[in-house]
Amino acid sequence: MDLAEHMYIMDNSKLKGKDLNKINFTSDQAKSMAIDIMSKYFKHTDKEEKLTLLEQVFINPEAYLEHPQLSRLAKVLFESPEEPQGTSYALNALPEDYKIFGKQFITENTIKQMDTAMRLPITVKGALMPDAHSGYGLPIGGVLATENAVIPFGVGLDIGCRMSLSLYDVPADFIKHNHYQVKIALKEQTHFGIGTKQDTYEAHEVLDRPEFREIGILKKLHGKAKSQIGTSGSGNHFVEVGVVELDEQNKFQMPAGQYVGILAHSGSRGLGAGIANHYTSIAIEKCWLPQGAKHLAWLDLDSEEGQEYWLAMNLAGDYAKACHDVIHRKMAKALGIRPVAKVENHHNFAWKEKQPDGRELIVHRKGATPAQEGVLGIIPANMCDPGYIVSGKGNDFSLNSASHGAGRKMSRNMVKQSITGSEVQKQLRQMGITLIGGGIDEAPLAYKNMEEVMNSQKDLVKIEGTFYPKIVRMDRG
Numbered sequence: 065m066d067l068a069e070h071m072y073i074m075d076n077s078k079l080k081g082k083d084l085n086k087i088n089f090t091s092d093q094a095k096s097m098a099i100d101i102m103s104k105y106f107k108h109t110d111k112e113e114k115l116t117l118l119e120q121v122f123i124n125p126e127a128y129l130e131h132p133q134l135s136r137l138a139k140v141l142f143e144s145p146e147e148p149q150g151t152s153y154a155l156n157a158l159p160e161d162y163k164i165f166g167k168q169f170i171t172e173n174t175i176k177q178m179d180t181a182m183r184l185p186i187t188v189k190g191a192l193m194p195d196a197h198s199g200y201g202l203p204i205g206g207v208l209a210t211e212n213a214v215i216p217f218g219v220g221l222d223i224g225c226r227m228s229l230s231l232y233d234v235p236a237d238f239i240k241h242n243h244y245q246v247k248i249a250l251k252e253q254t255h256f257g258i259g260t261k262q263d264t265y266e267a268h269e270v271l272d273r274p275e276f277r278e279i280g281i282l283k284k285l286h287g288k289a290k291s292q293i294g295t296s297g298s299g300n301h302f303v304e305v306g307v308v309e310l311d312e313q314n315k316f317q318m319p320a321g322q323y324v325g326i327l328a329h330s331g332s333r334g335l336g337a338g339i340a341n342h343y344t345s346i347a348i349e350k351c352w353l354p355q356g357a358k359h360l361a362w363l364d365l366d367s368e369e370g371q372e373y374w375l376a377m378n379l380a381g382d383y384a385k386a387c388h389d390v391i392h393r394k395m396a397k398a399l400g401i402r403p404v405a406k407v408e409n410h411h412n413f414a415w416k417e418k419q420p421d422g423r424e425l426i427v428h429r430k431g432a433t434p435a436q437e438g439v440l441g442i443i444p445a446n447m448c449d450p451g452y453i454v455s456g457k458g459n460d461f462s463l464n465s466a467s468h469g470a471g472r473k474m475s476r477n478m479v480k481q482s483i484t485g486s487e488v489q490k491q492l493r494q495m496g497i498t499l500i501g502g503g504i505d506e507a508p509l510a511y512k513n514m515e516e517v518m519n520s521q522k523d524l525v526k527i528e529g530t531f532y533p534k535i536v537r538m539d540r541g
Contacts, residue, residue, distance in 0.1 A: 078103070079114055087119040087345075097137050105133040112288070113259045116334065119341040120221065123348065124200050124359045130477075142355075150350035155183040155357060163461040166194025166520030169473075169512055170205075177203045180357050181218070186210040188425055191462045193432050194520035195471025195512060201359050204431035204472075207465045209417075211425060213362040214373060216344040218428035220412040222297065223339060224381030225331030227433075227442040227468070228388040228408035229308070229453065229531065232401045236307040236322035239534050242399070243498070246305050246535050249398035250500055254296060254303045254391060256539035259334070261291040268293055270386040275379045279372055281342045282379065289335040289383060294390030296330035298539040300469075300506055302447070303328045303391060307532040315440060315455065315528050316405045324401065325531055327444060327451070328391050331412060332380040339380055343373040365426070381413055407453055409433055409441040411468040420460060427463055435459070435466040435524050443525070445470045445514035447502060447536045448495050452518065453529035466524040470514045476505035483507050502538035 079102050084095045102114050109117075121128050121138055128138035159182030164170065174196050181202055182190050189209040196205030201217025208218055239246060255262060271293065276286045296303065308325035310318055332339075346369050347361035363370035388408065396403060414428045433441045435456030443466065444451030451469075458464055474482070488507045492499050518527070 079111065083111065083115060084118070087115055087122060087341075089118070089122060091140070094137065094140050097140060101133055101137055110259065112334075116337055116341065119345070120337075123341060123344045124217070126356075126359075127200050150352050152352040153185055155180070155354060156185060157183075159183045160187055160190065162190035162192065164192040164196075165462065165467075165524065166196075166517060167192075169194055169471075169516060169520065170196045171198070174198050174203045174205075178206050181206065181208050181360055184210070184353075184357070184360060184362075186213045186362055188423075189419075189463055191465060193462070193465060193467040193471075194517045195431070195467035195469050197472045199430065202428060202430040205467060206428075206430045207432050207463045208428045208430075209419075209425040209463055210362065210428070211423070212365050214365060214370060214377075214414050214426050215360055215362045215428060216340050216347055216373060217359045217361075218430060219340070219377060219414050220430050221337050221340045222331035222412050223336035223377055224384035224410050225329070225336075225412040225431075226384050226388060226408060226410045227444065228328050228385075228392065228406065229442045230326045230392045230396065230403040231308055231316060231318075231405040231407070232324040232326075232396075233318065233404045234324040234401050236324060238324050238401075239305060239307070243535070246399065247498065247500065249395055250303060250305065250535060250537040253394040253398050254537050255294070256296045256301065256501065256537070257298050260295045262294060265290055266294045266390050268386045268390065270379075270383050273379055273382075275375055279376060281339060282376055285335050285338045288338070289333070292333040292335070292387075293383070294387055294394070295333060296328070296387070296391070296539075297333060301330040301539065302502075303395070303537045304444075304447075304533045304535065305395075306534045308453070309530040309532065311529075315453075318404070326392060326395050327442065327531055327533075328388050329444065330384070330387060330391075332384040333387065335383055336380040339373070339376045343369065343376070377414065381410055384410070407440045407442050409439075417464070427465075429465055431468045432465045433468045433525075434464060435462065436464045440528065441466070441525070442531070443467055443469060443518075444531065444533075446508040446511045447499060447506060447533055447538070448491065448497055448508045449514050450533075451514070451531045452527050453531065454525035455528050456525055457523060459524050462521075462524050466521050467517055470511040470517050472510055473512045474510045476510070479505050479507055479510045483509055497533055498535045500535070500537045501540045502536065503540055506538060
């Protein structure tokens with residue numbers, strides 16, 4: 065890149081007041097502060113990513129009150145007096161009753177966050193999974209059923225985030241014998257990080273869906289979706305090559321033994337975030353809630369915006385699946401192996417589901433795995449410990465749901481203050497695990513004990529197999 069091109073890119077990433085008008089910044093103080101923060105701390109981030117981040121702060125400033133660079137802006141936005149633009153709603157005096165699984169492993173703040181969601185006038189049922197911890201909108205691990213209404217932040221920013229496990233009829237020692245080739249395949253065939261794009265476009269039928277032509281926000285996001293298909297986000301997103309252990313009686317009709325498996329965790333990338341931010345802004349304008357609950361604003365499914373969001377959400381879910389399909393196809397081709405089975409499931413999604421009393425409710429699973437009777441899913445632990453292939457037991461008290469992982473027990477900042485990178489590497493070496501990328505904030509120490517989490521949901525799922533990570537690829541590598 066020559067100097068002129070570099071200067072053009074730098075100039076093209078600068079924010080102006082008119083850019084912030086597009087994401088509903090109206091206060092001159094907030095605009096000035098946002099532009100200053102972006103120019104100081106995010107100078108190498110492109111304009112689109114800056115606006116996405118600022119929109120998230122605008123929608124849910126409470127979540128950024130302790131952010132090292134964005135806390136000043138978040139405080140201004142959080143404390144700014146606002147006038148209702150739509151219909152005002154009060155919360156119910158008491159939350160609806162709901163079941164908490166593994167309560168001893170869940171913080172009071174997380175339970176209070178779920179209590180707020182259970183006080184919404186549209187709430188019918190709810191449950192909290194044993195991996196639950198605080199999040200945006202609903203807590204991670206929160207399940208909420210509403211009547212004819214969808215909460216964009218009850219689904220989450222990473223719409224359709226999912227797990228997918230490909231199983232290969234290949235002995236587990238393939239990984240040991242081809243360790244270098246597996247590492248190269250992970251480095252060359254997987255791509256991680258916010259804003260990450262592929263060098264070449266992947267053709268996929270999901271990119272030709274009519275929704276991209278018919279819905280305004282999706283028209284704007286189509287280019288990003290096209291460039292990011294087959295890539296993964298940052299944080300706890302991963303692609304792992306590991307060992308799948310099956311007993312005699314297994315769902316795959318394979319002999320008992322240890323086989324090669326490839327497990328991925330990621331979602332709908334910039335497409336999902338763009339959809340979430342756009343429709344959350346609309347919901348907040350139309351559905352006015354008290355300050356502590358405003359990010360739980362909903363869209364009526366009979367409204368034009370509600371129907372649009374539902375279509376866009378489902379498209380984002382299909383796009384997330386397409387991203388996983390691309391990753392698994394490329395990895396299998398690079399390693400010269402063919403899958404014999406696949407287990408996959410969404411979390412961060414909403415479904416229309418019939419209840420035992422015959423009512424159809426909108427079930428939001430924010431970081432929770434669908435666990436209807438006999439339905440297969442995959443629940444990973446962390447970069448070291450084994451995760452599990454499970455089948456659902458159809459428990460109505462959990463709204464046919466289970467955890468989506470072990471769940472964080474420590475914040476990212478707490479982890480960074482508690483352990484060093486060399487200590488993490490030592491633990492990985494002792495367990496025979498190779499890590500490519502990955503930050504200290506994703507150290508196993510950050511997560512709850514997986515066995516305790518699984519013991520807390522014996523009534524929700526049955527274990528069908530075990531996955532042991534061996535070579536792990538994450539962001540920053």
